[in-house]
Amino acid sequence: MNTHSPTSTSTPDPAPASGPAPAHVPAPQPTLQGPLTRRHLLGLGAATATTLGLAACGVSPQQTGQGSPEGTIRFAWWGNDSRQKIFTEFAGGFDGGTVKVEPSEYSGYGDRLSVQAAGKNLPDVLWMPANLALTYATRGALYDLGTLPEGTIDYSAFDPQVVESWKLGGKQYGPVYSQYSTCTQVDTTAMAAVGIQDLPDDESWTWDDLSTLAADYARAKGEGNWGIANQSTFYQHAHLWIRQQGAEVFTPDGKIGFDVDVLGSWFAWWQKATDAGGVMPTQISAGKTQWTQTGGKTALYLVQLNQFQDNASFSGENELQLVKSPVAAGAAPDYQFKYYTRLCSGANTTSPELAGQFINFSLNDPSNADVVGLASGIPSNPEIVAAIKAAADPTAMKILEMTDRIDEQPMRARPEPPVGGANWQTLVEKAGDDIFNGGVAIDAAVQEGIATLQAALDKG
Structure with missing residues (x-):
C-alpha cells in the first residue's frame, strides 16, 4: 500500500483552534467527502x-x-x-x-x-x-x-x-x-539471473556494501539497468541515516537535531553511488522512484514495511527478500525507530x-x-x-519476521516533530531535487533547507 509516500509534498500545518476572527468571514468551504486527489x-x-x-x-x-x-x-x-x-x-x-x-x-x-x-x-x-x-x-x-x-x-x-x-x-x-519500520528489499530472482547468488550478511552490511551490490548488478545486467533508483528524497530513510550518525531530526525540546554535515553525508552517499554506476540517474527516473515504477529496471529498493505487499504483488513471479537496512560505520546501536x-x-x-x-x-x-x-x-x-x-501467507510472514528482527534491536526514543516540523519532509525532498536535478552543491542545498525548516519552527 502506498502510505507515507516518500515522494509526496509535505503537509501544511493546521490553523490554531482558536484565535482572532478574520476581518472578513470567508464563504463557506465545500464539504470534503469521498476520495480526494x-x-x-x-x-x-x-x-x-x-x-x-x-x-x-x-x-x-x-x-x-x-x-x-x-x-x-x-x-x-x-x-x-x-x-x-x-x-x-x-x-x-x-x-x-x-x-x-x-x-x-x-x-x-x-x-x-x-x-x-x-x-x-x-x-x-x-x-x-x-x-x-x-x-x-x-x-x-x-x-x-x-x-x-x-x-x-x-x-x-x-x-x-x-x-x-x-x-x-x-x-x-x-x-x-x-x-x-524501514529496511531494504532485494529482488533475488533478478540478482540470480545475472549470477549474483550470495548477498551480504544483513547483520553487518554497510552502505558501501549496498553501493557495491547495486553497481555489480548494473554492470552484470547491462545498459539501461541499475541496481537501485535514486531514493535520496525518501525522508524516512534519511531519518534512519541521521539516527545512525547519533543525531536526531528533532531534539526532545523541539530543536533541529542534525547539522549540514550529517544530512549532507546522506546526499553525498547517493552522489558517490550514482558515480559508481549503481544508481539510476534522476534524469532517467524523472521523479518516478517507487518500486512499482522502477522495479523492472532495478533490483534493490529502500522499503517501508507497509509497502512490501504491494511491491511483492507488482513483482509477480520474482522473489523479493527483505533484509535489514545497511548500517553506517560506527553507528549508534539504538538507531532503529x-x-x-x-x-x-x-x-x-x-x-x-x-x-x-x-x-x-x-x-x-x-x-x-x-x-x-x-x-x-x-x-x-x-x-x-x-x-x-x-494465518499469514509467505509475503505477510516476511513482513512479520523482519519486524520481529528489528524489534530485537535497541531503539532510543524518537522525539515527535514540533509545530512546523512537517517541513522536515520538504527539506529532504527539495534538497534532493536541487542537488540531483538542479546542480546545487550539497552543502548549499542542505544549508538552505535547514534555514527554511528553522524559519517554520520559529513561526510555530
Whole structure:
C-alpha cells in the first residue's frame, strides 16, 4: 500500500483552534467527502485558497462545520484504491452507529486536514500522519480521548507503558493504530539471473556494501539497468541515516537535531553511488522512484514495511527478500525507530463517545486480522498481530519476521516533530531535487533547507 509516500509534498500545518476572527468571514468551504486527489483540491477554488491562506497565517476562520448528525461519525484515512476498499469494508463492520467514510490519496490528505482544521470541521475519527500529530494537538485541533468515560477505549491488550508513551503533552490525543519500520528489499530472482547468488550478511552490511551490490548488478545486467533508483528524497530513510550518525531530526525540546554535515553525508552517499554506476540517474527516473515504477529496471529498493505487499504483488513471479537496512560505520546501536499512524478525533466532534467507540473498534476488533491484515503496517495490538501471524501467507510472514528482527534491536526514543516540523519532509525532498536535478552543491542545498525548516519552527 502506498502510505507515507516518500515522494509526496509535505503537509501544511493546521490553523490554531482558536484565535482572532478574520476581518472578513470567508464563504463557506465545500464539504470534503469521498476520495480526494490534487485535482479535487484545485477544483475547490477560491474558498479553499482563502482558508489555506488563513491557516498559513495562523488565523482561524469561523466554523463552517457543525459536526456529524447524531448517530453518525465521519472517518478519514489515506491510501491507494486497494486500501480505500479495505477500510471501507472494515468501517462497515462497526455496529455502533453510521460511519461516513472519507478516504484520500496520501498526496492530498494533509491539505484536506489543513482545510478542515481551519474550518473546525475535522472528521470525528481520522488517521494522523507521524509528522503532524504534535502540531495538531498543540494547536487544540484534537479531542482529548482521555476525557471519555472510562472503558470507552479498551487498552487492556496493550502494555501500559506503551499506551503512556503515546501521549502528547501528557494527554491521549492519538493512540497508535499501526506502525512500520524501514529496511531494504532485494529482488533475488533478478540478482540470480545475472549470477549474483550470495548477498551480504544483513547483520553487518554497510552502505558501501549496498553501493557495491547495486553497481555489480548494473554492470552484470547491462545498459539501461541499475541496481537501485535514486531514493535520496525518501525522508524516512534519511531519518534512519541521521539516527545512525547519533543525531536526531528533532531534539526532545523541539530543536533541529542534525547539522549540514550529517544530512549532507546522506546526499553525498547517493552522489558517490550514482558515480559508481549503481544508481539510476534522476534524469532517467524523472521523479518516478517507487518500486512499482522502477522495479523492472532495478533490483534493490529502500522499503517501508507497509509497502512490501504491494511491491511483492507488482513483482509477480520474482522473489523479493527483505533484509535489514545497511548500517553506517560506527553507528549508534539504538538507531532503529518506528513511524506511527495514530487514530485521532477532531476537537470539533459533536459525537465524542461514538468516535471513541469507533477508535476502540479500530484498535481491538478481530476483523482487523481478517479484513485489514497488514494493509496499513503492523497493528499496534499484539493480539491482532498474533491472529495475522497464525494465518499469514509467505509475503505477510516476511513482513512479520523482519519486524520481529528489528524489534530485537535497541531503539532510543524518537522525539515527535514540533509545530512546523512537517517541513522536515520538504527539506529532504527539495534538497534532493536541487542537488540531483538542479546542480546545487550539497552543502548549499542542505544549508538552505535547514534555514527554511528553522524559519517554520520559529513561526510555530
